[in-house]
Amino acid sequence: xxxxxxxxxxxxxxVGVDGAADADDGNxxxxxxxxxxxxxxxxxxxxxxxxxxxxxRESITGLIGPNGAGKSTLFDCITGVHAPDGGTIRLxxxxxxxxxxxxxxxxxxxxxxxxxxTFRGMTVRENLAFAARGQTGERALNTLFRPGTVxxxxxxxxxxxxEILAFLELEHLADEYGSALSGGQRKLLELGRxxxxxxxxxxxxxxIAGVNPSLTDDLLDRxxxxxxxxxxxxxxxxxxxxxxxxxxxxxxxxxxETLASGPPRIVREDDxxxxxxxxxxxx
Amino acid sequence: MALLTGWAAFLVxxxxxxxxxxxxxxxxxxxxGYTGLLNFGHVAFFAAGAYAAAIVTMPPPATVTxxxxxxxxxxxxxxxxxxxxxxxxxxxGALALLIGxxxxxxxxxxxxxxxxxxxxxxxxxxxxxxxxxxxSFGMNGVPKPGRAALGADVWQLAYxxxxxxxxxxxxxxxxxxxxxxxxxxxxxxxxxxxxxxMLGKNATVAKLKSxxxxxxxxxxxxxVYAHYLGSVVTAQFLPAVTFTVYxxxxxxxxxxxxxxxxxxxxxxxxxESTRFITTAYxxxxxxxxxxxxxxxxxxxxxxxxxxxxxPSMRLVAVGLLFVLVIRYRPEGLLGNPAEVDALGDEGGxx
Numbered sequence: 208x209x210x211x212x213x214x215x216x217x218x219x220x221x222v223g224v225d226g227a228a229d230a231d232d233g234n235x236x237x238x239x240x241x242x243x244x245x246x247x248x249x250x251x252x253x254x255x256x257x258x259x260x261x262x263x264r265e266s267i268t269g270l271i272g273p274n275g276a277g278k279s280t281l282f283d284c285i286t287g288v289h290a291p292d293g294g295t296i297r298l299x300x301x302x303x304x305x306x307x308x309x310x311x312x313x314x315x316x317x318x319x320x321x322x323x324x325t326f327r328g329m330t331v332r333e334n335l336a337f338a339a340r341g342q343t344g345e346r347a348l349n350t351l352f353r354p355g356t357v358x359x360x361x362x363x364x365x366x367x368x369x370e371i372l373a374f375l376e377l378e379h380l381a382d383e384y385g386s387a388l389s390g391g392q393r394k395l396l397e398l399g400r401x402x403x404x405x406x407x408x409x410x411x412x413x414x415i416a417g418v419n420p421s422l423t424d425d426l427l428d429r430x431x432x433x434x435x436x437x438x439x440x441x442x443x444x445x446x447x448x449x450x451x452x453x454x455x456x457x458x459x460x461x462x463x464e465t466l467a468s469g470p471p472r473i474v475r476e477d478d479x480x481x482x483x484x485x486x487x488x489x490x
Numbered sequence: 491m492a493l494l495t496g497w498a499a500f501l502v503x504x505x506x507x508x509x510x511x512x513x514x515x516x517x518x519x520x521x522x523g524y525t526g527l528l529n530f531g532h533v534a535f536f537a538a539g540a541y542a543a544a545i546v547t548m549p550p551p552a553t554v555t556x557x558x559x560x561x562x563x564x565x566x567x568x569x570x571x572x573x574x575x576x577x578x579x580x581x582x583g584a585l586a587l588l589i590g591x592x593x594x595x596x597x598x599x600x601x602x603x604x605x606x607x608x609x610x611x612x613x614x615x616x617x618x619x620x621x622x623x624x625x626s627f628g629m630n631g632v633p634k635p636g637r638a639a640l641g642a643d644v645w646q647l648a649y650x651x652x653x654x655x656x657x658x659x660x661x662x663x664x665x666x667x668x669x670x671x672x673x674x675x676x677x678x679x680x681x682x683x684x685x686x687x688m689l690g691k692n693a694t695v696a697k698l699k700s701x702x703x704x705x706x707x708x709x710x711x712x713x714v715y716a717h718y719l720g721s722v723v724t725a726q727f728l729p730a731v732t733f734t735v736y737x738x739x740x741x742x743x744x745x746x747x748x749x750x751x752x753x754x755x756x757x758x759x760x761x762e763s764t765r766f767i768t769t770a771y772x773x774x775x776x777x778x779x780x781x782x783x784x785x786x787x788x789x790x791x792x793x794x795x796x797x798x799x800x801p802s803m804r805l806v807a808v809g810l811l812f813v814l815v816i817r818y819r820p821e822g823l824l825g826n827p828a829e830v831d832a833l834g835d836e837g838g839x840x
Contacts (some may be wrong), residue, residue, distance in 0.1 A: 261509065
């Protein structure tokens, strides 16, 4: 898998968060993703209105908030689907706002969708292999004039795809077409594609929504495992039990703004968060 | 003198045309079958190739009747032949690049309209720019390489062999490219552009490449066609060619190269079969027992007695085939139903 470890796992716990409304972690220093005062309006509707937060390296950060809070739009801004009207988005210190989705992905941002965009007319194996980066054989002429390199890379990709099939426990579906998969399997497959792509940060839009409960735990285990291997994860999730249990850090959005940010325990007790979103949640 | 008569002549001619349609279908299959690009202007790439081949090999206009073109290169055969075919492929690719740069970002149905319209515009250019294309008279002195040396009959067979060999070569090239990561890239873009881009692929560039590759194949087919017929006339390049190629691709099975070739031969055979309507009619009429001889003329009576009626049935035959395939076998003869399932969905992949 070539996990990019090296730092001690769990170092994210060192992040000093006081649970105040100030979403900027200030002294945390060196976040992987820094969203700063991002604004995105569609006509008169301001979907994202000054969202500001950091995603620490090797953390699982949860992005929560009521429907319409601007979470998915913010994902679209980060991944280049929309160019924000204002503010900056930094990945590893480099501004990426306004770049094309392709450029952002190549820079190291992977993403899944709320409704998986599975390649239905391709097998599970092809779906995964597609995501491999930097393939010589993606240039038509190389397939004819550099067959040795192309075939050797294909063998590597195949091996890697096999590993990920095993990791996601999808081996039995390897040669099924995307169209034959259940909703939950498609979510796993989409996650698998992102893993093959091997980005620095993975953005997941409601990864367990609509997934068969028997698959949910599996999927969450996989996410934890990925995180243990050094991947940074930012996820939108509505299931508060999941957020509380699996996230190191939570960002709360409301009406396009980031309302609060911090460790789950502290965010849960923030009065404004409770008013805006959590209601009577108690765990 | 003519050794090739009757059925033999018909079969050789049929197979040569079918091989050329096989090339066209392989090209369109790269566009639609692999990339999901709904190209309704395929005939323009075919025409661009045919005209390019004609322009580089036509003799001086003074030696050709009704010639008013001012650009010709008169490349000598046989060595001019490969140059001519290369020029044909380049012309098809260049036109595809031009049309693709303006249109390839459009969604499926919009791309269909844009390509159909631009192909129409290109057809008008061919008619009107007589200095280059000799206008509606066409280019009627395209050399048939080797014909003088081989004699008419042997040349027919030799050219058939060449057309089939070209088809086989292009088939193998397309198979290789489409079964490599490049083909997988195109298929993923066909399934969901948004997902492909989120995985770091440049969908626009890949679609443009696909468009150019298919256009080059169609242009090459145009070159093979020009040197086969010895003349290139705008009336040969009507939208019906595009739709015949679609019928061939859908019949054979989109995203299957073997299907493309099988489909092309089947559709061309189906289309040519209308030639035998009159013969079949006469034969049936002659075989029918005496009391029934009035039946056929009574049935045919209401049909228009126009010399273009039977030939126009070709289009009906192709249209009928279209309907039958889409209705009863949408994946075609050799297509993979799981793969063809989502083809043509607007923004598919959800």
